[in-house]
Amino acid sequence: MKGKIGLVVGLGVGYVLGTRAGRERYEQIKTQWLKVWNLDPVQEQVTKVKGFVGDKAAAIPGAVWNGVVKVTRSATGPGTPGQKLDATIAAGKDVVEEVSDAAEDVVDEAKEKATAAKSATTRAAKPAAKKPSQNGK
Structure with missing residues (x-):
């Protein structure tokens, strides 16, 4: 179970850090996540x-x-x-x-x-x- 969670988190982090749009896309994702979280x-x-x-x-x-x-x-x-x-x-x-x-x-x-x-x-x-x-x- 921990391995699956780690894999999902790793994939998510890899996507965010590796996306072609770079920092701008990261900020968009972060903003949307914070909207949902709050x-x-x-x-x-x-x-x-x-x-x-x-x-x-x-x-x-x-x-x-x-x-x-x-x-x-x-x-x-x-x-x-x-x-x-x-x-x-x-x-x-x-x-x-x-x-x-x-x-x-x-x-x-x-x-x-x-x-x-x-x-x-x-x-x-x-x-x-x-x-x-x-x-x-």
């Missing part, structure tokens, strides 16, 4: 995504902490060293699954928010349709 619907979505990320980012450390507690309890619980090792391994596997599930949930919800933000940006960026002329031409 639209109220776009900024509303940015605010929503920032809030979402702040809320959901806390879920992963919580899952990791709970996992550490479970593994520690397994390692220090009653039983022979072999039983403790088996319990610790089992708890570790469970913790990995829980953290993985929490991370997947965050990623899935972030994708949904990004899709919603993208569609809002697209709607906000579309120019108004031209009205037909009054004289029928």
Whole structure:
């Protein structure tokens, strides 16, 4: 996923820097981008995504902490060293699954928010349709 994002960013930067029109075209692109970026619907979505990320980012450390507690309890619980090792391994596997599930949930919800933000940006960026002329031409 990071490779795809890097490729897209690289292509975009390459286009902007390598365009034949040079600095003038870069300024046009930048101006249009800033117009879209500063639209109220776009900024509303940015605010929503920032809030979402702040809320959901806390879920992963919580899952990791709970996992550490479970593994520690397994390692220090009653039983022979072999039983403790088996319990610790089992708890570790469970913790990995829980953290993985929490991370997947965050990623899935972030994708949904990004899709919603993208569609809002697209709607906000579309120019108004031209009205037909009054004289029928």
